[in-house]
Amino acid sequence: MKKITVVIPNYNGIQYMEACLQALYEQNADTPPFEVLVVDNGSTDESPEMIERRFPQTKLIRLKENTGFCHAVNVGISSCSSPYVILLNNDTKAAPDFVKSLYEAVSKRKRCFSVSAQMLMWDKPNLVDDAGDRYCALGWAFGRGKGKPAEKFSKPVEIFAACGGAAIYSRPVLEKIGMFDENHFAYLEDIDIGYRARIFGYRSYYEPKAKVLHYGSASTGSRYNAKKTTLASANSVYLIAKNMPLLQQMVNLPFFLLGFLVKTLFFCKKRMGILYVKGLCRGIKLSFSEEGRAKKIPFRRENLGSYFAIQWQLYANLIRIIMKT
Numbered sequence: 001m002k003k004i005t006v007v008i009p010n011y012n013g014i015q016y017m018e019a020c021l022q023a024l025y026e027q028n029a030d031t032p033p034f035e036v037l038v039v040d041n042g043s044t045d046e047s048p049e050m051i052e053r054r055f056p057q058t059k060l061i062r063l064k065e066n067t068g069f070c071h072a073v074n075v076g077i078s079s080c081s082s083p084y085v086i087l088l089n090n091d092t093k094a095a096p097d098f099v100k101s102l103y104e105a106v107s108k109r110k111r112c113f114s115v116s117a118q119m120l121m122w123d124k125p126n127l128v129d130d131a132g133d134r135y136c137a138l139g140w141a142f143g144r145g146k147g148k149p150a151e152k153f154s155k156p157v158e159i160f161a162a163c164g165g166a167a168i169y170s171r172p173v174l175e176k177i178g179m180f181d182e183n184h185f186a187y188l189e190d191i192d193i194g195y196r197a198r199i200f201g202y203r204s205y206y207e208p209k210a211k212v213l214h215y216g217s218a219s220t221g222s223r224y225n226a227k228k229t230t231l232a233s234a235n236s237v238y239l240i241a242k243n244m245p246l247l248q249q250m251v252n253l254p255f256f257l258l259g260f261l262v263k264t265l266f267f268c269k270k271r272m273g274i275l276y277v278k279g280l281c282r283g284i285k286l287s288f289s290e291e292g293r294a295k296k297i298p299f300r301r302e303n304l305g306s307y308f309a310i311q312w313q314l315y316a317n318l319i320r321i322i323m324k325t
Contacts, residue, residue: 004034004103004168007076011040011092012065014047016215019122021055023094029102031209035048035059037080038090039072068185073164077179083172088164091215101210105156113177113202114169115196115209116162118153119143126150129214130166132159132206133191136317137252138259139236141191144206161194161205161315166212179240181295183286187228188235195243199297199306227321229272230279233263237283238292245299248307252314253315 007025010017017038036058040048042065051058061075086092086102098117100140105115119130128145134250135141143163145153162169164180167190177196179190182315216223240249242258251255260280267276273306286292299307 001078002082003032004084004099005076005080005082006034006036006099007038007080008038008045008074008088008090009069009072009076010038010041010047011088012045012047014045014050016091017047017051018054018213019093020088020090021058022052023092023096024072024088024099025055025057027099028096028098029096031097032103034086034099035080035082037061037082039063039076040070041066041072053259054270062153068182069164069282070180070182070184070186070189073238074179074182074199075175077171083170085167085174086168087164088212089214091122092124093213094166095211098166098210099211101207101252105205105210106168106170106208108318109203109271110206112170112205113197114162114167114175114204115210116159116204116206116302117166117212118208119166119212119214120150121147121211121270122215126214128153129206129216130163131156132204133161133163133319134320135160135191135195135314137255137314138262138318138320139240139252139256139319140259140263140321141188142235142321150208153206154208154209157206158315159199159204161191162204162206164190164193166210166215170202170312173197173200176185177202182291182316183238183291183295184235187232188239192235192239192243195239195310196297197245198310201303201306214251223266224270225271226272227266229275230282232274233279234283234286236260238286241283241287242292242296245307247313248311251311255318257303
């Protein structure tokens with residue numbers, strides 16, 4: 001049995017898939033045994049055919065339609081038996097010691113759920129694209145180090161959640177806390193599952209030795225677009241509703257209202273204000289729906305310490321935003 005399975009969700013990624021897979025199959029010789037599994041989300045660009053032709057050693061699962069990131073990675077995780085799973089975007093190119101560095105980082109830590117790689121900008125590899133994700137009291141999720149020199153993020157640290165674009169996860173923990181929530185479809189699903197892991201007392205970390213170049217927004221076309229804006233705003237509300245007990249929601253309500261107001265004004269400047277508000281409404285509707293309430297994390301007294309620790313992180317990350325650290 002392989003120790004690690006690299007799961008790559010793909011949707012019309014023929015422009016990137018070859019370089020992505022080639023880099024994985026050129027990992028250093030001392031890399032622990034791993035397999036690669038691509039879950040294709042109904043691509044129409046012949047990328048599945050290219051994978052079968054160029055990389056026959058790759059396991060390929062074809063879905064009939066685009067079911068979203070969460071369903072695709074859940075299919076991949078459920079189809080493997082390795083104790084660790086690396087999720088990797090198709091628009092990435094991993095360094096030769098990427099897999100080994102993530103494996104060593106996750107396997108040496110107790111109560112570790114996930115480890116996030118150092119994602120670097122494709123066209124500016126000296127700059128960080130993501131160095132682990134944070135979540136704050138404003139209801140905002142944001143990546144550490146975006147656009148900053150990579151040398152300033154050269155130390156392993158604990159983070160709120162790993163970025164699902166290049167991270168390793170403990171499969172036994174996933175089996176305990178549940179898989180990725182498919183109500184998200186895409187966006188903030190990695191914050192959600194990291195949040196859920198923290199409720200159960202697990203931690204996530206950032207490992208700078210695991211480097212990967214990331215093109216960014218390859219499947220959606222740009223950093224800000226209609227689909228991403230709507231999905232992300234809806235999921236930002238849903239994430240709060242499902243993970244926070246009512247009392248914690250009330251404590252943070254003033255911050256949430258301020259955060260959503262600022263974001264609304266931001267997207268208004270980009271002429272996407274209506275889309276953002278529609279997404280918020282969609283998130284509220286989902287939170288109160290039967291399928292949304294079914295995913296609500298029930299409050300348990302034994303997790304009370306975790307809730308206090310999470311609240312401290314929300315405040316600490318708010319301060320980091322203000323101080324721009």
